[in-house]
Amino acid sequence: MTTPVIDGWFTVDDGTAHLLGTRCADCRTVHFPPRTGPCRNPHCDGETLVQVRLPRRGTVWSYTNACYPPPAPFVAADPYEPVTLAAVELAGEGIVVLGQVKGLTVDDLHVGMELELIASPLADGPLVWMWSAPGTGDTNGADHTAKAGTGATRAPGTSAAPERRGEGVA
Ligand SMILES: [Zn+2]
Numbered sequence: 001m002t003t004p005v006i007d008g009w010f011t012v013d014d015g016t017a018h019l020l021g022t023r024c025a026d027c028r029t030v031h032f033p034p035r036t037g038p039c040r041n042p043h044c045d046g047e048t049l050v051q052v053r054l055p056r057r058g059t060v061w062s063y064t065n066a067c068y069p070p071p072a073p074f075v076a077a078d079p080y081e082p083v084t085l086a087a088v089e090l091a092g093e094g095i096v097v098l099g100q101v102k103g104l105t106v107d108d109l110h111v112g113m114e115l116e117l118i119a120s121p122l123a124d125g126p127l128v129w130m131w132s133a134p135g136t137g138d139t140n141g142a143d144h145t146a147k148a149g150t151g152a153t154r155a156p157g158t159s160a161a162p163e164r165r166g167e168g169v170a
Pocket residue numbers: 024025026027028029039040041044045046
C-alpha cells in the first residue's frame with residue numbers, strides 16, 4: 001500500500017496524478033506548493049487563494065542526474081542507482097516543478113521536450129510525483145505498485161522548485 005509522501009501537494013484519482021496548487025482569485029497567479037495567506041505576486045494585493053489541480057503536462061526547463069544518494073532524511077535504496085531529475089515548466093502556468101524522471105536518463109532528455117506527471121513509489125514506499133514520457137504515465141493503483149522495486153523509482157521526488165519564471169525579486 002502506498003500513500004502520498006506529502007499530504008496536500010498532489011493527489012491520485014483513478015490512477016491519474018495531479019499536483020495541487022493554489023490560484024489567486026484576483027490576479028490568477030498559480031502557486032506551488034499550495035499556500036495560504038496573501039498572493040505571492042508582489043504586484044497583487046489579493047488574499048484569496050483557491051486550490052486548483054495543475055496541468056499534468058509541461059516542458060523540460062532543465063534537467064540533471066544525481067549520481068550519489070541524497071542525504072537523510074531521504075531514504076536511498078541500497079545499492080544506490082543514479083536517478084534523473086527534471087525541472088518542468090507546467091503548460092500554460094509559467095511555474096517550474098522539480099521531480100524525479102521515471103524511465104528516462106539525461107541522454108533521453110532535452111530542454112523543451114514534453115513530460116507528463118505520474119505518481120510512483122520511492123524505494124522506501126511513500127508515493128511521490130514523478131515526470132515521465134507522455135503516454136507512459138497511465139498509472140493505476142496496481143500499475144505503480146507493481147513497478148515498485150524496479151530500481152527506477154527512487155529519488156528526491158519530494159523536492160519542489162516553485163519559482164515563477166519572470167517573477168520580480170520578492
Ligand atoms: Zn494575486
